[in-house]
Amino acid sequence: MNMLSVPRLESRCSNRRRAAAAILIFLFAIGSAGAKDDNGRIHWKPNDRGQVKLDDKQPLKTAMYQPDKSQKKPNLVLILLGHRWLALDLKARLVYQVLPSDLQPQGSDFESGDLFTSDRLVSSKGWTSRDVGPAELIKVTLQDYGRELQVFVPHPSDLRAFY
Numbered sequence: 001m002n003m004l005s006v007p008r009l010e011s012r013c014s015n016r017r018r019a020a021a022a023i024l025i026f027l028f029a030i031g032s033a034g035a036k037d038d039n040g041r042i043h044w045k046p047n048d049r050g051q052v053k054l055d056d057k058q059p060l061k062t063a064m065y066q067p068d069k070s071q072k073k074p075n076l077v078l079i080l081l082g083h084r085w086l087a088l089d090l091k092a093r094l095v096y097q098v099l100p101s102d103l104q105p106q107g108s109d110f111e112s113g114d115l116f117t118s119d120r121l122v123s124s125k126g127w128t129s130r131d132v133g134p135a136e137l138i139k140v141t142l143q144d145y146g147r148e149l150q151v152f153v154p155h156p157s158d159l160r161a162f163y
Helices: 002-034
Strands: 042-046 051-054 062-067 076-081 084-089 094-098 103-106 109-112 124-131 135-142 147-154
Touching (some): 051 062, 051 076, 062 147, 076 147
Antiparallel strands (some): 062 076, 124 135
């Protein structure tokens, strides 16, 4: 009986190794298929909970966009202020001018290249950032307008309590 149990044990181990290797190969294939080559492009999604104000007043036409969560760039914000597009880097505290031709619409989303270059900088002063409950309030004075821009960027939803 000892002779019969040894080959079975070896075959079980080899089967487990094969199954583990197959699972690893499968997971690697899924991971590499899901990663796309975006060539530095940013996919902007609308943020309906965000607000944009100019001197404490809501402009007639505003919108806020943030990069797709998979791109892991929570410090970037794209806003529409009337007919003017601005990109904000909240970490570096810089404002950039965005031309409408730089944005390619994709349904309700936009896609763009690198909007954060030094030749597009808009002069600004008086950056303040404050946590106001469900959002981060950023105040900055645009020197070309001479007006204070207020941007309410909602905090990402924390769903860890539901896991």
